[in-house]
Amino acid sequence: MLSSIKRFLIGRPLKSTELGEQKLNKTKALAILSSDALSSVAYGPEQILIVLITVSAAAFWYSLPIALGVLFLLAALILSYRQIIFAYPHGGGAYVVSKQNLGENPGLVAGGSLLVDYILTVAVSVSAGTDAITSAFPALHEHNVLIASVLIVFITLLNLRGITESASILAYPVYLFVLALFILIGVGLYHIFTGHVPADLHSPVGTPVAGISLFLLLRAFASGSSALTGVEAISNAIPNFKSPAPKNAAATLMAMGLLLALLFSGIVFLAYYYGITPTEKETVVSQIASETFGRNFMYYFIQVTTAMILVLAANTGYSAFPLLAYSLAKDKYIARMFTMRGDRLGYSNGIIFLGITSILLIVAFRGQTEQLIPLYAVGVFIPFTLSQTGMLVKWIREKPNGWQVKLTINAIGALISFLVMMTFFITKFAQVWPVLIFLPLLVFLFHRIKRHYDAVGDQLRITTCEPALPIEGNVIIVPVAGITHVVENSLNYAKSLNADQIIAVYVAFEREQERTFEEKWKKWQPDIRLVTLHSYYRSIIHPLTKFIDTVQHKAEDSNYRVTVLIPQFIPKKSWHNILHNQSSLLIRAFLLYRRNVIVTTVPYHLKQ
Template sequence: MPNVSISFKRLIVGRPLSSDRLGEQMLPKRIALPVFASDPLSSVAYATQEILLVLTLGGLAYLHLAPWVAAAVVVLLAVVVLSYRQVVQAYPSGGGSYEVASRNLGPWAGLVVASALLVDYVMTVAVSVAAGVDNIISAVPALDSCRVLVNLGFVVLLTAMNLRGVRESGRLFAVPTYLFVVGVVAMIVIGLLQTAFGHAPVAESAGWQVRAEPGHVGLTGTALMLLALRAFSSGCTALTGAEAISNGVPAFRPPKARNAATTMAAMGGLSITMFAGITALAMIGHVHYVDDACQLVGFPGNCATGTQRTVIAQIAAAVFGGTHSVMFFSIQAATALILILAANTAFNGFPLLAAILAEHRYLPRQLHTRGDRLAFSNGIVILAVVAGTLIYAFNGSVTRLIQLYILGVFTSFTLSQAGMVRHWNRELAGVSDPGLRRRIHRSRMINAVGACLTALVLVVVLVTKFSHGAYLVVIAMPVLYVMMRGIRRHYDRVARELRPQPGGIVLPSRTHAVVLVSQLHQPTLRTLGYAKATHPDTLTALTVKISDEEVNALRAEWEDREIPVPLTVMASPYRDITGSVLEYMARLHREHPQDLIAVYIPEYVVGHWWEHVLHNQSALRLKARLLFQRGVMVTSVPWQLDSSDRVAAQQPYHASPGVGPKVG
């Protein structure tokens, strides 16, 4: 069984890599772009759709606001990209928003940012995979009945690929990312050229009317402004993942900061170009998109069971001549792939951030441990499990999941940019060179504008999305914050308890060895011999009387073999072995409070899982209870059964060529 599980692990994850090969996992810019920027690049596939989804609540009357809403998103995206370029250059160690907030605003702000980012990374996986599956269903509607299963299958696939390591997964994900970028840019260029020559593309939904939802007709003044703000907050999904590069700077090849800043600029330019182009074509082609197909007047077929094609699918069909063209399927395939692979941004960002938090003792230390392929495997698995649970709970619905999205993003954006303003203020205090001061003033202005804009958007997002599901994020972030504070207090308390006292090693006054005996066999004799070899001050063999016949037989054999260790028998009228042993240890500790009690337990080492059920159960329970007794040390003395020898012979040994144990 162990050999089979190891073989399966090697098939999925690959051969383990030694620690000295960590440098080989560093990424060049061409690979880092799809690894860290696939989320913001892919979000353009549904950001326009989310804007239209909100504006069509009032029918078609408010679609004229879409270009203005999109323009505001573009301005915000440009400011955020410029702001995070400052973060990358000022803090190249890879903490990103968490490090900026912690150093400049205090630990509390850093934990708020960390909580927001952890939630956002989980949502990135859930929303990206669900959006990708939506586009697959747009091309193959028959898959709608198994939507959740397909979603979970892609989460498992992404998990396996990321467990193989950053560099290997990056190479595999690079091709779909670049295919998507090339395909979308080509679609935009061709669509705009068609428009310029008088043959503007027309979407399949252009002739359909939209039934306005009750309460959304004839909005004016404040109500209309709130609708526009809600559309803006939905369109801000185009900014998700923009901070991932700042968190992943250590994964870049040297010079790390410059390469990361260049990659961020490329990501910003491509995202703005594609988002603006898709929005323009959606307006030119008169795309009408709603949450419920039954709101569409003229929708073909049964609206209750039918599915509406996504906005990017409608644009591709209009530009490339229908849903049966090769380019339509190419765009759909590339879009589905990039949306699903956009989750890879979170699979890189979440484990890195969790590892930093674990190093700072805010999360369990296991999250700072690298796996066989030098990836932070524990963080990858946790992210996959939580995201998969969300997808299952929300039935893989992008519309429902996206309401929980971007609140965490703008929380981290705001605190990070505010922290950068304080960072530049401190830098100014120690700089006198006029040229350098001008550069710092310019950087501070960029971050100040970014902080103000993202704070405003944070308020808008909170107000407009709170009742639509964002309240769950508002609950999750404080829970994570409190949990991390609690973990840090625990680690600090343990560190204080474990701090060595002044002086050297303190020897116990005396040592009392106790060997637990159930019957006289080879494991018992080995344990007695080992205990005697430690030269304790006293040595006692302890057995618990369950029946007179067993105890009498044990005493007789003990005397026949002339075992030179006294045998102590504890009576147990209620057949409670553990309780009787604990009672003996408590009495011994009361009689010798300054002495050390060493308990030796013989244990079988077995080779098959079912043998664990047949052996060692009472020993494990007893050991678990003894570990809580002060002044008591527990030692397991193993006895390997034949089955364990066969399993040991099958275990593979991994070592670098020419590397062996050092002697001397």
């Protein structure tokens, strides 16, 4: 039944030879890998205005030069990540660049930052989309957490079905959002140039504003730079592209940068010209759409597509997180399970882990994840800075043709990324200080995991580990709970192994019960030694394991092995298991970590 449900939800398993069919073309890749960056148009311009309004509405004209600064940073990042794509065509992005050029710890800081950031991407994006939905239907507001969790489960299942299938479905809302905003910007500019929008709604450029400061402008610039989250996702996901992957990834990155620049600058300009003031009750995009179209079909079309893109921005995390986790797992810094492909040839463990942790985050914050946005943004600019600096080191070290131009591009990107990162730390320290705690802890955990894998490898390698001692004999212990076919089946199996000694062990809670069982056993299995153990505290595990330890210590002296055969009956239907004590599972769990004790389950299948 479980396999049928899995097949229904995820689809039929794909052969390994079908991996090439699961690659993305540029059209689908642009939608699925750009949704995070493009969705930030819905809140990036608003973040700038929220900072400027603390001075006065007259300061809104500063949003134009700030937007130019954001676009300049965007250009530097796009050109830099384009260079990263060709320099590191197998993916990995900031993690690989930082690790190879700056060292192990900077690489782990970049990788850890991005792993956490992709989890935040999913939680923040889905929460924002849920808020948009419940704003339209206020009666649903108290169910925000449930709705957000259901949306994450839906996106997780969609990604488990394979990247091409999810891209085919999710591409439509992304392109509808882009179309809606281009229509909004186009009609808005038409109204402005034809004089339908009064020029006195905004303060002229250059208007002196009392109280403005460089610190506040840097803070507004840093807030607006939150629109650049997700730019790095394409460089992490190069293996998902059709061949030639680097060329297609670079073209997709440039297209994303162009779209983001046009949409971001268009919304900033319209917000300035219309004199839009950010409020808690209505977003800046909603106000612009309302001023441009009124509350008609186009207004609701823009609102619906905006809500959809905010939810689907999470899909960038689902595309990039599993590949980044694969890179870290391949280098033994996180669990090896992240290197395994699932039935649909995606890294399903990474997808499932991302979905579960995102839901936990939403539940922990009760769907109110707005306070995570600064943490989310600074988590991106740390790897931005490290990757750009890593490329600087690479060009200086290798000096390829045209390296001076490449060095200049990365130097500008590194400097601006560092300034934005520091501005976040200075202006929003109360919200981003957890980064200074969890990143070092994460790097420490990476090192511990790597040390474990290295130690395991050394112990398993035949050339380095101690030679195994010869086994001269075998003592079999069979825990028995009664005189049944289950026990009989296990004893017959034990006899077939030609062991040196077979010991049946019975744990009794009452003395009378103990004597009765011994009498029955002599008649039933007189040739097999029975040991009865009395349990004063009604525990089977403690006296049994104590006896096994005693036998094992004696057997060790003569190079004997102790094998524990655990009888277990298997019900015909799986749900019947909940009706029975799972003593065999408990015994196996307790014995699993005993040295030189071999634990084997002997199943007896019931017929009805």
